[in-house]
């Protein structure tokens with residue numbers, strides 16, 4: 083049974099990137115709360131199912147963040163479906179979802195699915211380019227997106243995404259201040275324990291991705307920084 087309310091720290095693994103068995107073992111045994119499998123490009127059914135099979139050797143919950151319908155693999159513990167709230171290519175708001183639901187809608191187990199309202203703020207992020215995200219938002223606009231997701235759409239997760247760049251903790255704080263029911267996920271550019279700890283002051287859940295592939299030692303230190311040793 084998945085309890086997202088308890089997630090303070092998660093690692094995000096990209097099926098399109100190589101990770102050795104030794105490093106995967108360290109990540110899965112690190113004490114993190116869950117593994118999210120997801121990426122923006124190069125994600126296929128085959129590389130997703132391979133990674134699921136490898137993570138499945140461990141007790142850690144394994145969650146798929148769905149980025150394209152062709153790479154939806156059954157057997158994950160839970161599924162996260164992003165809606166990019168600030169996408170200017172409108173297909174990333176609902177059109178892709180409707181296409182997926184036309185194909186697989188009758189098969190979905192809705193008690194295993196949660197929708198994430200993404201706000202992408204790093205213009206260099208692959209996801210920003212793909213979705214044409216309007217990243218030049220001021221704090222009031224970001225808060226309005228937060229209220230849209232939290233109050234109007236009643237989404238369970240607001241995901242502040244800076245993928246590849248470390249964000250502004252003050253923006254995280256301000257966004258958090260307007261959320262009443264949604265969990266706030268922060269992801270982007272965390273490369274040290276201090277950064278992870280700083281973002282965890284405001285974000286409910288801190289997501290650590292790229293540094294896993296760049297500096298496994300630093301990646302592992304973020305767990306205790308967020309969850310306390």
Ligand code: 1GP
Nearest residue numbers: 245246269270271291292
């Ligand atoms: C990416 O938010 C995650 O979707 C984590 O970002 O890879 O920059 O850590 P990084």
